[in-house]
Amino acid sequence: MTKKVTDQNFKEEVLEAENYVLVDFWAGWCSPCKMLGPVIDKMAEEYDEEDLKVRKMNVDENEKTPAQYNVSGIPTILLFKDGEVVHKMVGFKPFKEFKAEVDKKLKEN
Amino acid sequence: MSKVYDLTVIGSGPAGLSAAIYASRYNLKTLVLGMNQGGTITDAHKVCNYPGLPEISGPVLGEKMKEHAEKYGAEVKMGLVEDIEKEEGNFSLVTNLDEKYFSKKIILATGTKRRKLGLDGEDEFMGSGVSYCATCDGKFFEDKIVGVVGGANSAATAALYLADIAEKVYIIYRRDKLRAVDAWKKEIDKKDNIELIFNANVVDLLGGDSLEQVKLDNGESIDLQGLFIEIGSVPKTDLAKDLGVKLKNEYIDVDSKQRTNLDSIWAAGDITTNSNKFKQAITASAEGAIAANDIHKKIKSSN
Numbered sequence: 335m336t337k338k339v340t341d342q343n344f345k346e347e348v349l350e351a352e353n354y355v356l357v358d359f360w361a362g363w364c365s366p367c368k369m370l371g372p373v374i375d376k377m378a379e380e381y382d383e384e385d386l387k388v389r390k391m392n393v394d395e396n397e398k399t400p401a402q403y404n405v406s407g408i409p410t411i412l413l414f415k416d417g418e419v420v421h422k423m424v425g426f427k428p429f430k431e432f433k434a435e436v437d438k439k440l441k442e443n
Numbered sequence: 444m445s446k447v448y449d450l451t452v453i454g455s456g457p458a459g460l461s462a463a464i465y466a467s468r469y470n471l472k473t474l475v476l477g478m479n480q481g482g483t484i485t486d487a488h489k490v491c492n493y494p495g496l497p498e499i500s501g502p503v504l505g506e507k508m509k510e511h512a513e514k515y516g517a518e519v520k521m522g523l524v525e526d527i528e529k530e531e532g533n534f535s536l537v538t539n540l541d542e543k544y545f546s547k548k549i550i551l552a553t554g555t556k557r558r559k560l561g562l563d564g565e566d567e568f569m570g571s572g573v574s575y576c577a578t579c580d581g582k583f584f585e586d587k588i589v590g591v592v593g594g595a596n597s598a599a600t601a602a603l604y605l606a607d608i609a610e611k612v613y614i615i616y617r618r619d620k621l622r623a624v625d626a627w628k629k630e631i632d633k634k635d636n637i638e639l640i641f642n643a644n645v646v647d648l649l650g651g652d653s654l655e656q657v658k659l660d661n662g663e664s665i666d667l668q669g670l671f672i673e674i675g676s677v678p679k680t681d682l683a684k685d686l687g688v689k690l691k692n693e694y695i696d697v698d699s700k701q702r703t704n705l706d707s708i709w710a711a712g713d714i715t716t717n718s719n720k721f722k723q724a725i726t727a728s729a730e731g732a733i734a735a736n737d738i739h740k741k742i743k744s745s746n
Contacts, residue, residue: 363502364579365485369478372521376540393582404653406583406669407570424570426478428523428539 456482481505
C-alpha cells in the first residue's frame, strides 16, 4: 500500500524531499480514483524511494494542500522536484501509460 | 496449465456483475475483470429506478452487486484486459499489469466512456474546471458558479447534485427542452439556483490556469469556474475490434441471447445493440443474466 501524506507533514515529506515525489490526490467516493489506486500502488512498488517517492493524499481528510495547488478534479497527480510541481496529470491512466509519462518527466527534469 | 475459468466477464458494471451472479449460481467457475465495481452507475449520486432499492447511491449499488456476485462464488478482480488470444481451445487474457488468466467463454461487458465536447482546451482544463464526474469533483466548487452541459438524465442528476454545493448551476443544452424524465425535471424546477439555457452549445473554453468563462453559439458568454460535461457516452469496443467481433453503428451486434458473431464470445450491457440502447442498470443486468443463462446451457450441452 502506498504511504499517506497529510496537510501536516506535506512540507517535510514532499516539499523538502531531495528526490522526486509523486502525490496522488484522491477520495473514496471517486470511482476514477479507485481505478487509479492499484496503478499508484504499483508505482510505489516499482521505484526505489531514493529515485521516486510515491504518496497519496485524501482530499476529504486534507483540504489545505489540494486548495493550495488548485486541485479541482480528482484524481490529480502532481510530480514534485525541489518543492516545485514539474508535472500534472488528471484522471485515470493504465499503468504502462502512466509509468511511461512519469519516466519521461523524470528524464527531462 | 494454470486454472481455467468457465467464464470470464470483462467489465464490472451491472451487466458484468449480474452475469457473474447468475453464472456462479449455475456453478460455473466465474471470473470478473474490471476497473470500477459498478461501472457507469458509480457516477450517479442517486439511483431511484432499480427495483427493490427506491433510493440508493450509485457507488453503494455497485459495491452491493460485487458482494452479491462474490457471495455465490464469483471472483471479482481489478484488471484492465489488454489482450485476448485463443490458446489450445481456451482464451488467454492478459491485463495491463501483465497478469494472465485462462477462460473457456467470455462476456464482453466493458460499457461506455464519456463523450467529450471536442473543444480546444478541454483536455488542458480537465482538473482545472472541466470535469466528467459531478460526484467526484463537485466538492471543489462549493459556493462557486458551474455549468452542466447536456439535458438527459445524467445531466439532470449532475445539476441537482451540484445545486446543493455550488452557488449557481447553469444547464446548457442544445435542444429546446430537457430530455430527462419528469421526476428529475420537477426536482430541477424546485431549485432556485439552477438556470436553464436552451438551444445553445458551448463553443469556447476560456481562462488562464483554470477555467473562467465559456462562450456559447448564441453569442452569450457565461462566467463560471466549473463545467461538467454530461453529453452521453460512446461504447468501449477496442477489445471487441481486436477480436474481430462484429459491430453495428459502433456497438457490439448481438442476438436475443447476447451472442456475438464469434463462438464463445457474448456481450452484455451498454456496449451492445440490445435493450434499445436504453443504457440503464436494469437493462444491463438483464442482458448479463440472459448471456449467463445461454452460456450455462451451452456448457451443459457440451459436457
